[in-house]
Amino acid sequence: xxxxxxxxxxxxxxxxxxxxxxxxxxxxxxxxxxxxxxxxxxxxxxxxxxxxxxxxxxxxxxxxxxxxxxxxxxxxxxxxxxxxxxxxxxxxxxxxxxxxxxxxxxxxxxxxxxxxxxxxxxxxxxxxxxxxxxxxxxxxxxxxxxxxxxxxxxxxxxxxxxxxxxxxxxxxxxxxxxxxxxxxxxxxxxxxxxxxxxxxxxxxxxxxxxxxxxxxxxxxxxxxxxxx
Numbered sequence: 138x139x140x141x142x143x144x145x146x147x148x149x150x151x152x153x154x155x156x157x158x159x160x161x162x163x164x165x166x167x168x169x170x171x172x173x174x175x176x177x178x179x180x181x182x183x184x185x186x187x188x189x190x191x192x193x194x195x196x197x198x199x200x201x202x203x204x205x206x207x208x209x210x211x212x213x214x215x216x217x218x219x220x221x222x223x224x225x226x227x228x229x230x231x232x233x234x235x236x237x238x239x240x241x242x243x244x245x246x247x248x249x250x251x252x253x254x255x256x257x258x259x260x261x262x263x264x265x266x267x268x269x270x271x272x273x274x275x276x277x278x279x280x281x282x283x284x285x286x287x288x289x290x291x292x293x294x295x296x297x298x299x300x301x302x303x304x305x306x307x308x309x310x311x312x313x314x315x316x317x318x319x320x321x322x323x324x325x326x327x328x329x330x331x332x333x334x335x336x337x338x339x340x341x342x343x344x345x346x347x348x349x350x351x352x353x354x355x356x357x358x359x360x361x362x363x364x365x
Contacts, residue, residue, distance in 0.1 A: 138226065138362045139198035141217075142169045143191065144347070145208025145233065146243055146289075147255045147281035149176030152207075156347050159355030165362055168194055168202075172213075174285040180252055184242050184291025191217045201226040203362045208233040208344065209243040212293060215300065215328060222299035226365035229358055231308040232344050234320075235328045238295040242288060253289045255281035264311040265344040273348060295328075304334040306361045308354070310342045 140160060144152035150169035157167035172190055174182025191213055195202055203226055206214030215235035218225045236242060246256045258266060258274055266274065307329070309317055314337035321330050329335055338357050342350040 138365065139166045139168055139200070139202045140358060140362055141191065141194055141198070141202055141204045141214075142167055143172070143204070143206045143210040143213050144169075145206075145210045146245075146253075146284050147175070147277075148207075149282060151280075152345075152347055155351035156355045156358075159352050160359060163355060163359035165359055166199075168198065170194055172288075174288050175282050180283070180285050181287065182285045183287035184293075187213060187288055188216050188220070192220055195221055195224055201365075203227045203229060203358070203365055205229040205231065205358060206233065206235075207231040207347065209245075212236045212242055216293065216295070218303040219295045219297050219300040222297055222303055225303050227304045227306065227361060229306045229308060229361050231346065231354070232310045232312075234307075234326045236293045237327050238293060240293050242291045242293055243284070244290045248286045248289065251286050252283035253286060254283040261344065267311075268343040268349045269345065277345070277348070301331045301333050303332075304336075304365060305329065305332045306336050306338055308338050308340055308346070308357060310340050310346045311344050314339055 142153045150171040153169040157169055160167040173186040201224055204214040204217045211230040211233035212235045214228050218228050246253050320326055340346050346354045
């Protein structure tokens with residue numbers, strides 16, 4: 138199965154460099170995406186541009202696909218399911234949750250000169266970054282690509298209720314499946330509360346398992362794709 142891989146904020150397709158070969162070995166075709174504004178040199182890209190790039194990758198795939206979103210890009214994966222529910226065999230969400238209709242995509246940190254730069258490691262102290270050593274932190278920070286304001290502040294628009302029929306697997310890195318279920322039950326994640334086929338998978342890592350647990354993550358994704 139073709140597996141579209143969408144990394145979160147400040148990352149491009151190279152974030153999956155250690156995951157993609159393992160997925161290939163397990164019999165799947167990984168398609169790591171470098172999104173407009175996050176790797177192509179553009180600072181004027183919008184959320185619509187990124188959604189269009191994901192849909193274009195889906196159109197180039199053979200058959201139905203599994204769409205994987207990491208962190209903020211969980212919303213992009215969910216937007217793909219909303220736009221083409223018949224084409225998405227499964228959505229895999231890693232360390233994040235889809236925003237609801239009308240919410241901003243990822244307006245989390247201060248923007249400057251039209252972009253939202255990586256804010257440093259302060260906001261990610263604790264479980265998010267506990268399994269990253271200093272070398273890994275330096276590598277991630279130095280490679281971080283500022284996110285265009287038109288992406289971060291883009292408004293999420295969801296229109297097709299058939300998205301709730303698409304199976305979803307939530308990969309839980311810095312939080313547990315029990316915590317995720319609590320947040321959903323409390324109404325904090327309304328989109329997943331309506332998902333008809335939702336499963337949880339635990340992975341012992343921080344927020345960036347593609348860096349610290351790439352082989353294990355590939356196995357989890359391969360299993361999810363095989364069950365789709």
